[in-house]
Amino acid sequence: MALLQIxxxxxxxxxxxxxLAVGIDLGTTNSLxxxxxxxxxxxxxxxxxxxxxxxxxxxxxDAIEVGEAAIEHAVNxxxxxxxxxxxxxxxxxxxxxxxxxxxxxxxSTSESSVPKIHTRSGDVSAVEVSAEILKTLKARAExxxxxxxxxxxxxxxxxxxxxxxxxxxxxxRLAGLNVLRLLNEPTAAAVAxxxxxxxxxxxxxxxxxxxxxxxxxxxxxxxxxEVLATGxxxxxxxxxxxxxxxxxxxxxxxxxxxxxxxxxxxxIREARSAKEQLATTESVDIAIETxxxxxxxxxxxxxxxxxxxxxxxxxxxxxxxxxxxxDVTAEEVLEVVMVGGSTRTQVVREKVGGFFKREPLVSIDxxxxxxxxxxxxxxxxxxNKPDDEMLLLDVIxxxxxxxxxxxxxxxxxxxxxxxxxAKAQEFTTYKDGQTAMAVHVVQGERELxxxxxxxxxxxxxxxxxxxxxxxxxxxxxxxxxDGLLTVSARELTSGVEASVDVKPSYGxxxxxxxxxxxxxxxxxxxxxxxxxxxxQQVEAERVVEALDAALQTDGEQLLSAxxxxxxxxxxxxLVEVSAGDDSDAxxxxxxxxxxxxxxxxxRRMNSNIRNAMQGHSVDEYAGxxxx
Amino acid sequence: xxxxxxxxxxxxxxxxxxxxxxxxxxxxQRYRDLQKIVHPDKFVNASDQDKxxxxxxxxxxxxxxxxxxxxxxxxxxxxxxxxxxxxxxNSTTMDAAFLMEQIEMxxxxxxxxxxxxxxxxxxxxxxxxxxxxxxxxxxxxxxxAQEKLEKAQELIKKMQFMQKAGKExxxxxxxIEDELY
Numbered sequence: 175m176a177l178l179q180i181x182x183x184x185x186x187x188x189x190x191x192x193x194l195a196v197g198i199d200l201g202t203t204n205s206l207x208x209x210x211x212x213x214x215x216x217x218x219x220x221x222x223x224x225x226x227x228x229x230x231x232x233x234x235x236d237a238i239e240v241g242e243a244a245i246e247h248a249v250n251x252x253x254x255x256x257x258x259x260x261x262x263x264x265x266x267x268x269x270x271x272x273x274x275x276x277x278x279x280x281x282s283t284s285e286s287s288v289p290k291i292h293t294r295s296g297d298v299s300a301v302e303v304s305a306e307i308l309k310t311l312k313a314r315a316e317x318x319x320x321x322x323x324x325x326x327x328x329x330x331x332x333x334x335x336x337x338x339x340x341x342x343x344x345x346x347r348l349a350g351l352n353v354l355r356l357l358n359e360p361t362a363a364a365v366a367x368x369x370x371x372x373x374x375x376x377x378x379x380x381x382x383x384x385x386x387x388x389x390x391x392x393x394x395x396x397x398x399x400e401v402l403a404t405g406x407x408x409x410x411x412x413x414x415x416x417x418x419x420x421x422x423x424x425x426x427x428x429x430x431x432x433x434x435x436x437x438x439x440x441x442i443r444e445a446r447s448a449k450e451q452l453a454t455t456e457s458v459d460i461a462i463e464t465x466x467x468x469x470x471x472x473x474x475x476x477x478x479x480x481x482x483x484x485x486x487x488x489x490x491x492x493x494x495x496x497x498x499x500x501d502v503t504a505e506e507v508l509e510v511v512m513v514g515g516s517t518r519t520q521v522v523r524e525k526v527g528g529f530f531k532r533e534p535l536v537s538i539d540x541x542x543x544x545x546x547x548x549x550x551x552x553x554x555x556x557x558n559k560p561d562d563e564m565l566l567l568d569v570i571x572x573x574x575x576x577x578x579x580x581x582x583x584x585x586x587x588x589x590x591x592x593x594x595x596a597k598a599q600e601f602t603t604y605k606d607g608q609t610a611m612a613v614h615v616v617q618g619e620r621e622l623x624x625x626x627x628x629x630x631x632x633x634x635x636x637x638x639x640x641x642x643x644x645x646x647x648x649x650x651x652x653x654x655x656d657g658l659l660t661v662s663a664r665e666l667t668s669g670v671e672a673s674v675d676v677k678p679s680y681g682x683x684x685x686x687x688x689x690x691x692x693x694x695x696x697x698x699x700x701x702x703x704x705x706x707x708x709x710q711q712v713e714a715e716r717v718v719e720a721l722d723a724a725l726q727t728d729g730e731q732l733l734s735a736x737x738x739x740x741x742x743x744x745x746x747x748l749v750e751v752s753a754g755d756d757s758d759a760x761x762x763x764x765x766x767x768x769x770x771x772x773x774x775x776x777r778r779m780n781s782n783i784r785n786a787m788q789g790h791s792v793d794e795y796a797g798x799x800x801x
Numbered sequence: 802x803x804x805x806x807x808x809x810x811x812x813x814x815x816x817x818x819x820x821x822x823x824x825x826x827x828x829x830q831r832y833r834d835l836q837k838i839v840h841p842d843k844f845v846n847a848s849d850q851d852k853x854x855x856x857x858x859x860x861x862x863x864x865x866x867x868x869x870x871x872x873x874x875x876x877x878x879x880x881x882x883x884x885x886x887x888x889x890x891n892s893t894t895m896d897a898a899f900l901m902e903q904i905e906m907x908x909x910x911x912x913x914x915x916x917x918x919x920x921x922x923x924x925x926x927x928x929x930x931x932x933x934x935x936x937x938x939x940x941x942x943x944x945x946a947q948e949k950l951e952k953a954q955e956l957i958k959k960m961q962f963m964q965k966a967g968k969e970x971x972x973x974x975x976x977i978e979d980e981l982y
Contacts, residue, residue, distance in 0.1 A: 325845075354845050398833045491978055498971060555845040565837055591867060594841060596860040654856055655841040717848070768848045775851060779858075780805055782838060 193324045195354060195556035196315045197362070197548025200304060200328055200342065202260040202411060203384030203515065205229050206542060207311040208549035209319065210558070215366070215549040217542050218318045226541060227314075231256045231306045233293035240310040249443065252435040253279060254293045258413060259307075261385045262300035263345075264337035265289065301345045308349035325352035327552040329544050331386040332358035333406035333571050335617050336629050336659050343656065354555040356656040359383075360390035361401060361566055362547030363513040366538055368394050375508035376402075378496075380526050380534065381544075382489060383514040385411040389493045391500040391507070397563030403499035403590045404571050405492045410485065412449075412516030418481045419445035419473065423460065427469035437466050448473050453518045479521050486525050493529055499590050510534040515541050567592055574651055574659060577614035577623045579604065586651045589619065593657055598650040600666075607639040611647055613672075615661050630661065634672040637665035710760040714752040717764055721745060721771065724778065732777045744770040806839065806858045810882060811865035821879060821942040823869060832866050872934065873960045876941050880957070885950055887957050895958060903962055910966075913973060923974050930967045937963065 196209045196218075204226040208217040217225045224242065232244035232255040239247075247255045256279070266289065280292040290297035308328075315323060328351070330342050339356055346353045360379035368377070374395050381388040388406040392399055420441040424433065433441070444460055451458045452475055461470040497504060512534045516522060527534050538546065554562050569590045575583035576599070587597045603611065611634050618626030637645060646666040653659050662673030721741070729738065748763040812819045815831045837843075839858040844851050868874045877887045906926070916922045937960050944953040 355842065396833060398836065400833075494978060495975060498974075555842060557846050563837070565833075565840055565842060567836060567840070592863040594856045594860045595863050596857070597864070652856075652860065655859075716846075764848070768850050772850060776854065779839075779854065783806055783835075 192558055193556040194315075194319050194321055195325050195327070195549075195552035195558070196311075196323055197327045197357075197545050197550070197552045198308065198311055198329065198351075199359070199362075199545035199548060200260065200307065200330075200345075201229055201383055201544075202258050202386060202413065203229055204541060205307050205311060206545035207315050208542070208545040209315065210549050210553040215546045215553075217545050218314055220314055227307065227310060229257070229259065229307055231259065231303050233295040233298065235294065238295070238306055240306050249436055249439045252439050254295075256291060256293075256298075256303045258385050259300050259303040261409065261413075262289070262291075263304065264335070264339070264341035265300070301341050301348060304342070304345035305348035308346055308351060312349055312351055323351070324556055325354040325552070327355050327357050327362075327548045327555060328353055329357050329359045329362050329548050331381070331383070331406065331408055332360050332388045332390050332401075332404040332568075333386065333408045334657075335408070335572055335627050336574075336657070337627065338408065339657050343658070353656075354552055356658075357548055357551055357566070358388070358390065358401070358404070358568055358571075358657075359544045360388050360404065360511075360513065361392070361399060361568055362544045362551065363511055363538075364390070364392050364394065364399055364547065365550050365564070365566065366543045366547035367509070367511050367535065368399060373508065376500075376502055376506050378493070378507045378510045378530060379513060380489070380493065380510060380517065381406075381513035382516040382522060383411050384413050384516065385409065387411060387489050387492065389489070389496045391496050391502060398565045398567060400567045401569045401590075401592075402502070403496045404569060405496040405499065406571075407488065407492060410488060412514070412519075413442075414485055415449055415478075415482045415516065415519065416442045416445040418485065419449060419478065422473075422477075422481055423462065423469065423471075426471055427462070427467055429467055429469075434466070437464060440464060449478065449519065452478055453520060475520070482519070482521060483525075486522055490525060490529050493526075504530050507532070511543075512536050513540050513543050568655075568657070569593060570595070570653055570657060572617050572627075573619055574629075574653070575616050575618070575623075575626060576601075576649060577616060581623045583616050583618070583621060583623045583626050586649070587653060593653045594655050596650060596652045598648050601647045601649060602643050603640060603645040603647075604642050606642050608642070608645065609637055609639050610635040611645075611663070613649060613661065613663050615651075615659070629659065632661070632663075632672060634663040634665065634670065637668045637670040640667070707755055707757040707760075710757040710764070711752050714748055714760050714764055717767060718745060718749060721767070724774075728778065728781070732781070733774060737774065741767070741770045741774065806835075806861055811868055811878060814862065814865050815869060817869075819879070819882065821876065821938070821945050823875070825870070828866070828869055832862070835862050872938050873957065873964050876938075876945075876953070876957050876960060879945055880950065880953060883950060885954065887954055895955070899959060899962075903966070906966060910969060910973065914977075919977050920974065923970050923977070926970050927967065927974075930963055930970065934960065934963045934967070 194209070196207050197215070199206045199208075206217050206225060206227065208215055210216075219225050220227070220241075227241045228245045230241065230244040230248060232239045232247045232251065234247075234254070244255055248257055281289050282292050282297050290299050291303070312323065312326075326346065328342060328346055330339055334342070343353055343356060360381050363379050363381065364377055375393070377392045377394055379388070379390045379392065381390075386406065386408050387410045388404065390404040391402045393402055394400075420438070423441055423445065441462065444462060448458045448460055452473070457472050457474040459470065459472050462468065497507075507530055510526060510530045510532060512523065512526070517526075517534075517536070517540050523534060523536075550564075551566065553559060554564055570587060570593050571589060573585045573589045574587040575585045578584045578601070584599075586599050587595055601611070613632050613634060614623065614628065615630045616623050616626035616628050620626050634647060637647075647663055648666055649661065649663045651659060651661055660673065662671065664671045725741075733741070744763070744767040748760070748767050751759045751763045754760075806814060810819070814835075815828050817823060817827060817831075836859065839855050839862065841852060841855050841859060844855040847855070868878050880887050910926065913919050913922055937956055941953055941956040941960070944950075944956060
């Protein structure tokens, strides 16, 4: 009931213990977890002191291994060892085939159309594999911090589409994490830098990870991070550098057959190691010795530059476009922040520095900066810093459209629109007597539906027949703060409605997630009940506290006697029920109290806005010093 | 006082006079101030009902901000406040000279590929469009203030032409950049 609390910042900071929340960078190559401790955001290490968890999952004979333990098997057990799973998130089977030139996995198409990877422990989806990585990080955090987490901020590439975001959120749910927010990686990096330097102005974030590239242009002012434009490529990253080098080795060695999965993994490992060494040296010797291939040679800086330059040029082009979308020039950019392990490569730094005509910032470890920023945001969202000014205003990366006659995509929400956003558009029927309409939701910039990403299809049925062109169908797109879409359609003359949460056809259905959760929790169900009860009791306490504080401030002015007595009654009911052990009953009582407070909440909100509109500054209103 | 976020008009919401000329710094400042109160990030631990309200209000603030900052959308919205629906209204006549200019510009654009330095040429177009747009905006502002709504509508049509041309120039630039890299 934060609405009830907003005018009492002093009272919201009641001395309850710190709410543990973490930021998680779920990366293509490596993943990290970070949290704020003693006012500082730090990444957490495993028991051997390693911060980076390789994003590798192996479905072994008796157990699932994640991270270093799994990585050792990438070469000798490639089909059961899943690497770079992030590239498969939210993708359809046909996308995977095109990605799969070097893929060692066997895909099986399941009934729910989610492509699954065939392993010795059965078929697994990308969401399930990602959930294993998240579980490992969650366990690491809980072991280090000594308590359960109330939630996590999970980062995604800014350029992720709706399907990819939804898949990420599904993976978190499957891992038992409460997602406070999906946060765009570049925005997270800006937070990590922005809070340190306290700068104001235009910032460019260049984020080149293992498998994704993002460029974001932000305006930073008065603690508000406003994303102006974002762009990139969700299938371009350092992995592609490795592939380019591996292909070069094959070419040099005169190897003409199609290399097997083991050989590919080995070559990529060698390529990556060579690339990493070339960050600090001029040339590196490579020696490959397998049954298939014996070769040794030298890769120079210059040679590598030639191999990867076309890839880097693609990223520079995206930078140019993002600047144009943001309507700023390269000269106006105050700082360029480098994020992602691949920005360690010299050529990348040179090219980016050259384009923006300034030395890029690299002072925070590019592998950790995203997790650090996510942890800072998680700390704010968890409510640990009620007076904090920081606010992140993000945008939708790709336009959302609807299919119209002739297979054309008509844009309803344009890319780079700030989120959350709701947009409605009216359509009509084209045939006499038509009583149903198909709605096909797509995402992308292209004009033809076939060139865009299909997100969902549904039908609005059963409206009364009209002559062609007389029915009025209003289709509303609502994008929430995580960048996730809900679409609804309504025939205005009859009021017939239909709506869908856009669960992409490639994600998991709700029932699939539930089944998986239930399977994994069957043995732990007693714990679960206790935990749910405790959660509901804590929630009830918070609701009552907030309400009491609010009533004390303005209950008299804003409520009639009847309304007050209704609220008091619902409050009493909640207090009584929370003493018991029925979590569902507590939940219902909370809902009832909230229902009774609905008008009161709206009135308080409006009175807050009124105060802000009357020229009182928001800061003053929140009882804080003005800037 | 009509200050309900969900019902008041966009100008009231941003506390600026209902006019085409806009103090954009003030709009941005108000945008940040309003977001600091209603953004969903402030309601992460709130009830579903509060979350929904926050999302609706933030969506509306974003819609208002987007409308006010875009020259054509702002003009259309101003006329809508006067009861004129520019989107539905197709009867407006365009002056022939303007249409001729548009046709010539399209022709020049379609031949841009063969130009010596197409990107520089496109930059020139872009600057030219910006200047024309500013002239139209100035005109609209005056017409609106003087309640010459029919003339104002015609100016919106011209602005829409210009905006479309600007978009085409941007797309062409992007395409040529693609070919260069």
